[in-house]
Amino acid sequence: MxxxxxxxxxxxxxxxxxxxxxxxxxxxxxxxxxxxxxxxxxxxxxxxxxxxxxxxxxxxxxxxxxxxxxxxxxxxxxxxxxxxxxxxxxxxxxxxxxxxxxxxxxxxxxxxxxxxxxxxxxxxxxxxxxxxxxxxxxxxxxxxxxxxxxxxxxxxxxxxxxxxxxxxxxxxxxxxxxARETAERSGAREAKEARSRAAFLDGELGLDRYGLRDTLKRLGVEYRTYEEYAGEGS
Structure with missing residues (x-):
């Protein structure tokens, strides 16, 4: 070689x-x-x-x-x-x-x-x-x-x-x-994460902050009580 x-x-x-x-x-x-x-x-x-x-x-x-x-x-x-x-x-x-x-x-x-x-x-x-x-x-x-x-x-x-x-x-x-562009993007991402961290410390859920309830609904994921879920298997 x-x-x-x-x-x-x-x-x-x-x-x-x-x-x-x-x-x-x-x-x-x-x-x-x-x-x-x-x-x-x-x-x-x-x-x-x-x-x-x-x-x-x-x-x-x-x-x-x-x-x-x-x-x-x-x-x-x-x-x-x-x-x-x-x-x-x-x-x-x-x-x-x-x-x-x-x-x-x-x-x-x-x-x-x-x-x-x-x-x-x-x-x-x-x-x-x-x-x-x-x-x-x-x-x-x-x-x-x-x-x-x-x-x-x-x-x-x-x-x-x-x-x-x-x-x-x-x-x-x-x-x-x-390198410079990525440093700037990284800084923006870290600032965004800091805001999310503060929100989570205040009790907000990711489901609400990121609008994921609509995603679950769109994907057909449903909420069931334990009784409803257990009864479906009967």
Missing amino acids: SGVIVTNPPRAAAEDVEALAAFGVATVGEAMGRTGLLGTGLRPIQQGVRVAGTAVTVLSWPGDNLMIHAAVEQCGEGDILVVTTTSPSTDGMFGELFATALQRRGVRGLVIDAGIRDTQELREMDFPAWSRAVSAQGTVKATGGSVNVPVVIGGQVIRPGDVILADDDGVVVVPRER
Whole structure:
């Protein structure tokens, strides 16, 4: 497998990344029309952490982390390293030494569609990571791959410089051209949810606030007393 290392790709504006960092993955995914989520297989090795940054992408051969070494050189302040493989792999391709090098360069975290190890050390370092698997299985450094090319995880295309947002709920990608618009939409959605939250605290029901009684009626869902319901089965 040959490959390419692309240098200095365009990145989302730092102020737009920081604006998106104020919102959770679920809010951002909803603001984009329920798109951008990288699936349920990527899970955090820590809890209570949210990060946002620009993607540096890696396409590696399974069980081979050579291109992660190459990618470190391309990483900088505010980036998130995003790694996938040419076919499914759960080998532990990333660990504490990689995290040390990336943290030194200002990288905010890792998303890897493969295995990770040294998870206790990564938590102690406060280096956040989301992975497909946790595995002590080591890797080799023998096969070419690519850095900063479009990759696909969970059916979503991630380009270098796109915004990655990750928290306890998972990971979402925001195309760099849509970062500002998505931050604005996320803010509007959160304001709407705040109004609903206040209404629910006052005792209002979702059935009434969202007009769902008419939906139930349209779908033919009827109310019955227990006696009526029990009598229908007689």
